[in-house]
Amino acid sequence: MTTDIGLWGVPLAIIGGAIRVSTPFLFVSLGECLTERSGRINLGLEGTLVFGAMSGYATAYLTGSPWLGVLAAAICGFGFGLVHGWICALPRVNDIAVGIALMLFGMGLAFFFGKPFIQPVAPDLPTINLGAWSDIPQIQAALKINVLFIIGIVLAVTMAWMFRNTQLGLTIRVVGDSDAAARAMGLKTNRIRFLSTACGGALAGIGGAYLSLYYPGSWNEGLSSGQGLMAVALVIFARWNPLNCFWAALLFGGAGALGPALQSIGITQGYYLFYAAPYVLTLALLIATSSPSKALTGAPGALSITR
Amino acid sequence: MxxxxxxxxxxxxxxxxxxxxxxxxxxxxxxxxxxxxxxxxxxxxxxxxxxxxxxxxxxxxxxxxxxxxxxxxxxxxxxxxxxxxxxxxxxxxxxxxxxxxxxxxxxxxxxxxxxxxxxxxxxxxxxxxxxxxxxxxxxxxxxxxYIGMGQYLNGIAAGHASKSKKIGFVAAKPIPQVLLNINSFLLGARSVDPSITCQVIFTGEWSLAVKEAEATNALIDQGADVITCHVDGPKVVIETAAGRGAYVCGYHANQSTLAPEKYLTGAEWNWANVYTNMVQTVQAGNTIPNFHRGGLAEGFIKMSPLGPAVSDTARKQFEETQAKILKGNYAVIQGPMKDNKGNLIAKAGESFVETDVALESMDYLVEGVIGSTSS
Missing domain, CATH: 3.40.50.2300 (Response regulator)
Incomplete structure (x- = not known):
């Protein structure tokens, strides 16, 4: 059934972990990237992620189709985004406070509606076996790639292109960089932010569906261990660039696999330290890429934290 | 406004x-x-x-x-x-x-x-x-x-099912009850074949779905072909392990519906029986003992029905051992025995029966378990 791969297990686990664990980070951070580029911060994506996981699992179980589950998660995420966008469009509302409220609300609602779906087993999303060329089962397992992962890559590239080369991208960037400039151009800032937040929410919902429908592949109340919150931080780390979001998500996924992999080859001392690897890595990279002259390179000018 | x-x-x-x-x-x-x-x-x-x-x-x-x-x-x-x-x-x-x-x-x-x-x-x-x-x-x-006895019986089923002679354990934290379960699981398997080793991975928390799945994958990547666990909700471990083609032993409750082909058996709590007795004691006006313990014989724990992958020889040894445990005073830790750092934990002739309170402060992993109790 298996071949002895010894120490090769560690790099393989990191690659496999990067592919398996990164997808929720990728979707949530792309969603947040879109929202923040339009000048809003939505901290509620953790709640959206959890609700997306629940609604996706429930729909997949009830209809028998995991793709309908993904769709349902996206619609629910869109709805949460709409609520956030709508409340923040009211005068003198702080988007960070609304985000935290919506995060707690989303999680509470998901736990409430999710009760009957903890036990049942819903169908999983299909995978593509990129490892079929190898006859080593471990490589085959590591290279089982979910379709959502590929969609995420395509989305990251498309989004980067959209921001740079299309009128839509320019519009979102203008709104995000300067209220005054956008108004002078006759853009409806509130409507654009409203829609960006909603689309960002939909992406976070899909990220949740990946958790419950593929990896680890079941719904329970402890499913998310803060992936939604970490992804929001990833956006800052990725300097609001969708392509960097992808690399950052991979990095987090791979670093998260380090702890279990090292224990499995017998390095058992200090596993709590290895589990902290993603955060240590982030800190190190942030320090390495920081600059004393340009604070927060690439930050949209109209964000409430930079304004 | x-x-x-x-x-x-x-x-x-x-x-x-x-x-x-x-x-x-x-x-x-x-x-x-x-x-x-x-x-x-x-x-x-x-x-x-x-x-x-x-x-x-x-x-x-x-x-x-x-x-x-x-x-x-x-x-x-x-x-x-x-x-x-x-x-x-x-x-x-x-x-x-x-x-x-x-x-x-x-x-x-x-x-x-x-x-x-x-x-x-x-x-x-x-x-x-x-x-x-x-x-x-x-x-x-x-x-x-005394659910460690259940993990010992799990180990017997695992020892017969394992071809790679490596079995895996996804554990939450290195506390005495968890360590006893890990040791019992390995010793059960070693009663079948003394060359079997057990790899343990600690996730550090009682419920961390993604980390449990990663740990299960890492164990299987290193060749473990029977997996069990001690975390709050074994669903993720069981589904992930069975999805990779490994056999599984359950814990806490019966998880056989999650992996009907790969589920060997499981160590389950039998609280229905315990709670019924406790409540009836109170209803009759009597008091429950302050320090209340029991094992298979007292109906505190039970085993899941053996799955289709369990061979006849495995079933025979499983049932014989279960009968011995039911008689009481069964000792999983029997001297001479060393821990996995080489320290002697039981001298020749010394043994710890299931009711021994010393087992409730266990702080070692026995020889053959690959893992460390320190965090």
Whole structure:
């Protein structure tokens, strides 16, 4: 059934972990990237992620189709985004406070509606076996790639292109960089932010569906261990660039696999330290890429934290 | 804008009067409901009560005593091991008038249960997993089962099923109960083939779905072909391991429906039986022992029915060993035995039977387990 791969297990686990664990980070951070580029911060994506996981699992179980589950998660995420966008469009509302409220609300609602779906087993999303060329089962397992992962890559590239080369991208960037400039151009800032937040929410919902429908592949109340919150931080780390979001998500996924992999080859001392690897890595990279002259390179000018 | 939304004094008074009325009405109703019953029992769970694991095993026990006459059960799930549990217990005591409380999670015991027990002396608190000692309040009891024996039997099934002679254990934290389970699992497997080793991975938390899945994958990547676990909800481990083609042994509750072909057997709690006895003891006016323990023989634990992948030779050894354990005084740790650092833990001729309290403070992994107790 298996071949002895010894120490090769560690790099393989990191690659496999990067592919398996990164997808929720990728979707949530792309969603947040879109929202923040339009000048809003939505901290509620953790709640959206959890609700997306629940609604996706429930729909997949009830209809028998995991793709309908993904769709349902996206619609629910869109709805949460709409609520956030709508409340923040009211005068003198702080988007960070609304985000935290919506995060707690989303999680509470998901736990409430999710009760009957903890036990049942819903169908999983299909995978593509990129490892079929190898006859080593471990490589085959590591290279089982979910379709959502590929969609995420395509989305990251498309989004980067959209921001740079299309009128839509320019519009979102203008709104995000300067209220005054956008108004002078006759853009409806509130409507654009409203829609960006909603689309960002939909992406976070899909990220949740990946958790419950593929990896680890079941719904329970402890499913998310803060992936939604970490992804929001990833956006800052990725300097609001969708392509960097992808690399950052991979990095987090791979670093998260380090702890279990090292224990499995017998390095058992200090596993709590290895589990902290993603955060240590982030800190190190942030320090390495920081600059004393340009604070927060690439930050949209109209964000409430930079304004 | 702000002035429009400000609450007027009149509407505030009107609303608060309504709320006060509702509170008065419901509180006048509740005690009357409670008085109509013989015994009201409160159950508190740390997670969801249908998690295919620890909490589900307790909830199944609660469901069993609901069927007894004269019993009302109140339950609350997802109560953290913090001051939250104090609030939950206080509300069960004051609003539901419970007579008997089962705060089921390990971390509730000290200081929360002990604190409330000295405040409400006419109530009975029964806690799962704690170590009651005579200086604790007399209205507190601690009960637990020798589930390590179940993991030993799991190990026998695993030892026969393993082809790679490597088995894997996904564990939460290196506390005595978990270490005993890991050691028992390996020793069960070694009773089949002394060359078997067991790789353990600690996730560091009781419930971390993604990390549990990663740990399971890492174990299988290193060649383990039978997996078991000690985490709160084994669903993720069982599904991931079976999905990779490994055999699985269950824990806490019966998970065979999650992997019907790959499920060998499982060590389950039998709280239905334990709780029925405890409640009937209280109903008859007797007291439950403060320090209450039991194993297979006493019906504290049970084994899942053997799965289709279990061979006839495995079944024979499994059933023979189970019969020996049922007779009592079975010792998993028998000297001479070393831990995995080479220290002697049991001299030749020395053995620790299942009821030995020394086992409840275990701090080592036996020889053959690959892993470390230090974090």
């Amino acid at each position: 702000t002035t429009k939304k400000r609450l007027s004094r009149r509407s505030f008074l009107k609303n608060s009067a309504g709320v006060a009325g509702m509170v008065a009405f419901s509180s006048s109703l509740l005690p009357r409901l409670a008085q109509a019953k013989d015994l009201t029992v409160g159950f508190i769970y740390v997670g969801a009560k249908d998690d295919y694991g620890y909490n589900q095993s307790h909830a199944e026990g609660a469901a069993a005593i609901k069927k007894l006459g004269g019993i009302t059960v109140v339950e609350e799930e997802n109560v953290p091991e913090s001051v939250e549990v104090l609030k939950t217990m206080e509300s069960m005591i004051n609003f539901d008038s419970v007579d008997l409380l089962f705060p089921t999670s390990f971390g509730y015991f000290d200081p929360f249960v002990l604190q409330l027990a000295s405040k409400y002396k006419d109530l009975r608190f029964e806690h799962c997993g704690g170590l009651w000692s005579p200086e604790h309040p007399k209205n507190v009891g601690s009960y637990f089962g």
